[in-house]
Amino acid sequence: MLRRTLAKGAVALTTAGVIGGRQAVAQQDPVEIQFWHGLTQPLGGMLEQVVADFNASQQRYRVNATYRGGYGETMVAAIAAFRANNAPHIVQMFEVGTATMMAASRATKPLWELLQQTGVNINFDDVLAGIRGYYSLPDGRMASMPFNSSTSVSFYNKDMFRKAGLDAEKFPTTWPAVAEAARKLKAAGIANPMTTSWPTWLMVEQFSAIHDIPLATKGNGFSGLDTELTINNPLMVRHMQNLIDWHKEGLFRYGGRDSAADGMLSAGECAMTFASSGTRARIKKEARFEWGTAMLPYYDDVPKAPLNSIIGGASLWSMNKGASTGRSDAEWKGIAEFLAWLAKPDVAAKWHTDTGYLPLTRSGYERVKASGFYKENVGADIPIEQMLRGGGTLTENSRGVRLGGFAEIRNIIQEEMEKAFQGQQDAKTLLENATRRGNVVLRNFERANRNG
Ligand SMILES: O=P(O)(O)OC[C@H](O)CO
Known part of the structure; x- marks a missing residue:
């Protein structure tokens, strides 16, 4: 399906072609990505703002974030939706659901495979060991995308x-x-x-x-x-x-x-x-x-x-729609692009300082420290210091x-x-x-x- 151009200053068109002397550029509708999450307020609103920022940053994909109840309810809802051939593209899964998701190989696409397939790159070298280890397979490949890791x-x-x-x-x-x-x-x-x-x-x-x-x-x-x-x-x-x-x-x-x-x-x-x-x-x-x-x-x-x-919180899993229903390449790419965007240093740092969830990487932690944030927000570095204890x-x-x-x-x-x-x-x-x-x-x- 095609959507007509909405380029700045252009007249909204109903058909492709030249109207009012301007050439309409046919543009595809953004690919819709459904993202189910389990964060109550105020965290849920902060997460939805992150999603809105991603949507505003590009035009190819539109991520729709929906609150599905607490973590446990979100997990149950996502599994039921997969059985009904209607799973979301991305589900936020609390850390205790990790083994269940790893075992559900028909329902999920491991992160390493998603990145390989779409050619999107996320560098996990610098991710905190306690976070990386939690969401990776025994051989070190990532199974899901660490997002809101807490302790x-x-x-x-x-x-x-x-x-x-x-x-x-x-x-x-x-x-x-x-x-x-x-x-x-x-x-x-x-x-x-x-x-x-x-x-x-x-x-x-x-x-x-x-x-x-x-x-x-x-x-x-x-x-x-x-x-x-x-x-x-x-x-x-x-x-x-x-x-x-x-x-x-x-x-x-x-x-x-x-x-x-x-x-x-x-x-x-x-x-x-x-x-x-x-x-x-x-x-x-x-x-x-x-x-x-x-x-x-x-x-x-x-x-x-x-x-x-140890860590808690949740990671993001990409899901197949159902046992017999696939996804288009564009959908997989959209999922990967969104996850890569979350890992961008500025986005990850803002999420950490706004919420109290851990910084994703050691260098991210050092950057926030150098910015003076922990001096102004006494105690905000205690979670990470406790994670690094020993x-x-x-x-x-x-x-x-x-x-x-x-x-x-x-x-x-x-x-x-x-x-x-x-x-x-x-x-x-x-x-x-x-x-x-x-x-x-x-x-x-x-x-x-x-x-x-
Ligand atoms: O409140 P969160 O997001 O840090 O999650 C706490 C627990 O780890 C959930 O299992």
Whole structure:
């Protein structure tokens, strides 16, 4: 289908040819690219602005960004759409969906193949190791496009700290010190001293990485689908039991599954929270008090702690339309051009500084540092500094997690945590149950995907 020229100053035409002395240049309609995302406000709006900027930067492609619910809902919607031969060109997939997408070879086109096929180049040499490793295949080729990679950090309300007689400029570095601060906050009348977003990401996945303990066998699942959970270990039991006890004591409040607690700190509903670095954008917009950020706490009697934290957030996957429906070369090219545009240093740097998500590359980080941004935005570099802790060398336990059915496993762990917070079980039972039930999910996934 052809669209008539809309060149500046030209009369809009209904047919090709010469009107009013001007030669109409026939031009193709832009190729439409559907992009489903799972970011709530204000991040969703920022992402849609990035897309609008891409659309304004060229005329061949038009990316349509649509919010499809949270990450979990977006994942379910994209899989269902593929089955109905109507998948989006690009889907934003949270990091826990990575193994599932890698196994869904009919539904997705790996990034390396997309770039090879379209001749579009994206240089991944300088991408942070913790990000690159998460989204690449064992041989190093990229499976998906890293976009909004986060890590998790502590956020706290400095006004509440002052009210409790705590040093507002020093967030406690260890878990016992956090509990002590929470007791003082409670004594000062703060109803909810601490909570957490993403309970499993924070209290199980990040916790294991920082303390250099495995979350699952086979290098946290990176080297095989025949992996088993190892979360029923003494350190995990110790931490979970502490959370259960602190909950009973009124020092910790469970704020719900996944991102449910994301808005609690900015609404003044707690004094401390542990959340995605990407929560920074929301806190900055909503908080009506002085707030601070700090690295995640740890147990300082654990020999290798604290190591680097791991990434979260999401990457972008290109999808086939359906099992029996292909895409045109122009569509694949449009997808690749858009992803390459996201990796442009200026675009990636703006996304990082606007949102709190990590810079994509080391050089990007250095550039932002040199610009003075971190001096003006104190604490904005804490997520990346925490990622690079330990010299940036990742261990098998600190490079991330790749499990089949991971979203389901997270739900199981959250369900078992909820039972414990309701007083129905202790930490040991919680972790035994979660391990047993999670391993069933892993075996089912392995059986279904054994032959690729
Ligand atoms: O809030 P995000 O985008 O950093 O994502 C947090 C978790 O990693 C999602 O699994």
